[in-house]
Amino acid sequence: MNLKPLGDRVIVRPKEGEETLPSGIVLPDTAKEKPQEGEVLAAGRGEWHDDELVPLEVEPGDIVIFSKYGGTEITVEGEDVLILSARDLLAVVDKK
Amino acid sequence: MNLKPLGDRVIVRPKEGEETLPSGIVLPDTAKEKPQEGEVLAAGRGEWHDDELVPLEVEPGDIVIFSKYGGTEITVEGEDVLILSARDLLAVVDKK
Amino acid sequence: MNLKPLGDRVIVRPKEGEETLPSGIVLPDTAKEKPQEGEVLAAGRGEWHDDELVPLEVEPGDIVIFSKYGGTEITVEGEDVLILSARDLLAVVDKK
Amino acid sequence: MNLKPLGDRVIVRPKEGEETLPSGIVLPDTAKEKPQEGEVLAAGRGEWHDDELVPLEVEPGDIVIFSKYGGTEITVEGEDVLILSARDLLAVVDKK
């Protein structure tokens, strides 16, 4: 992917709709905050805490659960992706 | 559980409804902030105070009282769980 | 009590209604912010100021005046108690 | 007085109504922010600026002008008093 997120942002390829995902996680369509599962395609350089730049907890290839609220939808090379702040990422699927 | 919460988030398996719980705690259905009891299944790496990352006060296995407001419901391996910020945890049941 | 408040929270056993309390303090039912008197049953580890964790000013056994707004009601071992932030405590009755 | 205010709070005995006070100050009943004159009965340990606890600028016996907004009314030993944040104190009458 030739797009680099800025700041604490990540680019995520979402998996849409309610279904049992390979990870065994079901995300209800009706949830207030619309949780979603997706794959991190690219990650920004980090988030600032005071004057410290702290690298993000996720990296490309991670499968994440995120809150859809606040993300921005764009289409890159034919794929629908989301740019969102790392603050909107809720959890990451452990790599075995 | 193969889900790791990010930042100051925790994953909690809630106990629903008004009943006297084994811990002797009753949580009214009618309460404004909807307190709930549940078990911590996983905990994020901590919360930031200025540029210090401080580990959370709870760990997997803890029984906690939390405010339902703000949590995100998902289903993992057939179980309904909540992802919520550690700021929404009110108290923890002491381990004897 | 087998419940430990988290962060800057305290658990308080409130005294309800308008009456002259043993401490000589009257709390009007009609007050905008609903002040109340109660006894601290348990106190969290403290509050953060920048990256310093500062112990709370109150401890179990203290009689406090607090603002009811924002507290969460639960029932523990048959007793109605409130979990509230130390920021909602207004004053403490001096121990003689 | 056997009540100790917590944090940056003070307990003040207000003087009610529009009148020329001994200090020569008139406080209009119609003012938007309802300024009032009163005597400080007790003062909390201070206010936090970052991780520094700074003692309050007032002490018991001081006559202060304060903004009524935000204070909590209680009755202590037969006297109507207010608990309010030191931020709501506007000015203090100089001691000669």
Add this chain to the structure above:
Amino acid sequence: MNLKPLGDRVIVRPKEGEETLPSGIVLPDTAKEKPQEGEVLAAGRGEWHDDELVPLEVEPGDIVIFSKYGGTEITVEGEDVLILSARDLLAVVDKK
């Protein structure tokens, strides 16, 4: 004046109405933020930036332009004055 402002507050004696002032400044009655000219009668000890107390930029005798919004009107020794935060002061007339 026997009133000492607290914190970053100042006491100002305002000049009311639209007129060409001796300083050559006209303040329109219709302005959204209602700028006013007045004389500083007393100044608080300063304003906090983090844990540093910084003295105010104005002192008694200064002629200032201020935003009327947020000030509190009181009458001291027969004079109508305003107590306002130094943040509401916009400019000071240079002393020649």
Add this chain to the structure above:
Amino acid sequence: MNLKPLGDRVIVRPKEGEETLPSGIVLPDTAKEKPQEGEVLAAGRGEWHDDELVPLEVEPGDIVIFSKYGGTEITVEGEDVLILSARDLLAVVDKK
């Protein structure tokens, strides 16, 4: 000019209406945030970042583009000028 702005404020002499300015910049009358061009007549001592006072990026004589929102209009020595915060300045025309 005998007015000194306080804090991070600047005094600007605006150029009104939509026209092609000598700098070649056109500012539409219809823009949501109403950008304007003007000349800085005076600048405050700086803006605070934590406990550091940082001098402003502009000085008297600079031609600036600013957001009209939030400024206060006054008339000084027959000229209509604006007092606004340096945060409302968007750009400065390079001096050749």
Add this chain to the structure above:
Amino acid sequence: MNLKPLGDRVIVRPKEGEETLPSGIVLPDTAKEKPQEGEVLAAGRGEWHDDELVPLEVEPGDIVIFSKYGGTEITVEGEDVLILSARDLLAVVDKK
């Protein structure tokens, strides 16, 4: 360009409408936050994190995706450009 953005602001020449851009990115007209692609023409000196001034992540010539919300439109030398905060930049197209 003879305009220098102030603070954390950048000047961007936007590409309007929904189309497949040379970079292969499609930005839907209907998106809630109206993402757009454009070229950075000039960049401010940086953004403050506490008392540290941190240079921006982008420089003139960069192709960026940005959120249109909050930008200010002006016309410079016949070109429609936007002045916006670096916080509104979402991602940058990698230079090969």
